Amino acid sequence: MPLSVAVAGASGYAGGELLRLLAGHPEFEIRTVTAHSNAGQKLGAVQPHLRSLASLDLVDTTPETLAGHDVVFLALPHGASGAITEQLGDEALVVDCGADHRLASEADWAAFYGGDFFGAWAYGVPELPIGGARKQRELLVGARRIAAPGCNASTVALSLAPGIAAGVILPTDIVSVLAVGPSGAGKALKTNLLAAEILGSANPYAVGGTHRHIPEIQQALRWAGAAEPTISFTPVIVPMSRGILATSTAVLAPGVTAAEVRAAWEAAYAGEPFVELLPEGHFPRTADVLGANTALLGLAVDEAAGRVVVLAAVDNLVKGTAGAAIQSANIALGLPERAGLATNGVAP
Incomplete structure (x- = not known):
């Protein structure tokens, strides 16, 4: 049975790229897409390139609409996801493509972003060397909260x-x-x-x-x-x-x-x-x-x-954001790391 997925911020560029990649993922099923000002519209009205998902309805971004899914991807502006994630249960894997959970230093957050500080999650760059022969990948295995990187x-x-x-x-x-x-x-x-x-x-x-x-x-x-x-x-x-x-x-x-x-x-x-x-x-x-x-x-x-x-x-939008988020989710869930992701580019 496929894993149920919700994507918050589905009308933006990062959200649209998440959906493009998730649409071809063999283990995920997109069930809920949310937005703010575009809520109430069909996804196809704001992401017309996503033909296979065009009939999905954009709903309001609330903890209630995101609850009950196996995986939740957040593609929201900085400062918007922290309050929502605090209200999501531990059952779902949550991957934040925004900045709210990237920094471990509260002083750095205050100096460069400001507002409430929500703490750091596992950092979604699997290949990053972290000393010795270790990679960030090993810290993503089994994670339930992941911060996708800034591109x-x-x-x-x-x-x-x-x-x-x-x-x-x-x-x-x-x-x-x-x-x-x-x-x-x-x-x-x-x-x-x-x-x-x-x-x-x-x-x-x-x-x-x-x-x-x-x-x-x-x-x-x-x-x-x-x-x-x-x-x-x-x-x-x-x-x-x-x-x-x-x-x-x-x-x-x-x-x-x-x-x-x-x-x-x-x-x-x-x-x-x-x-x-x-x-x-x-x-x-x-x-x-x-x-x-x-x-x-x-x-x-x-x-x-x-x-x-x-x-x-x-x-x-791919390796810099949505692709890194999905790659990290694959690792956390024990799925093949390459699932749903391409190494070949588009030319010309």
Whole structure:
């Protein structure tokens, strides 16, 4: 018998991507979809690309409408899911795609988000090295509460954690610059995300250490072994609907060779179905991961600058959000990790 699923926030981009992937999952049955202002409409009216689910009715997002399911996915704005999850029982697996349960530090939450603090859940990045030979995956086995990652945060963490864990890069003076598609900012109408504002332009935002994913990145790097990681993080909106290309550089540890650097990343992601280190001299494009739960990494050592350079490409709505949520749910439930998830992208 399939597991019953509810998706809250089904009218948004993250909710729509969850539904697209869940529709092809062999073990899940979507029974309830919820929304706020779009409640009362058919799902097909707000997500017309989801033809197989178009007849579902969007209902109000309440603990009552979410109760009674085996799995609940939340795709709500930050601050909206914490109060709801407190009223859900322990029977369901709950996966939050928002920010409410990502940070373990209440001080970080207050500084970057504000409002009520609801505590951290198991972090939904299975491949993340967390010291020694351990991966975050083992902390997801049997979990009943999972926090899916911030798309920018997981992209940068996956880029750098192998080097931190192996001691081949220094955890201070890290610099990450990301080209990101505007779908990562959600579906709400915002002037700076209008087509007239972004087409033909690259637009930096949250400059100077203000982006909310910074403490999440630092938290992940601490898990990998960094004592006090510091990072300069600058995202730039570019005119592509989805995708992230993150360029991260870190200082090469004294005496470490380029071969040792590559060996660290190769060892970290050997056998991983959804994170792949490209051959030497090859670097990823966002076009190659669209629609896929795949993170592609390219690696180089800048000998003159004494820095390691990592480029990572992901689809922010798949591996960055919905795909990571479903992959983590598969692990928690003891299902095949790849169930419902593709490694092949869409081209052109």
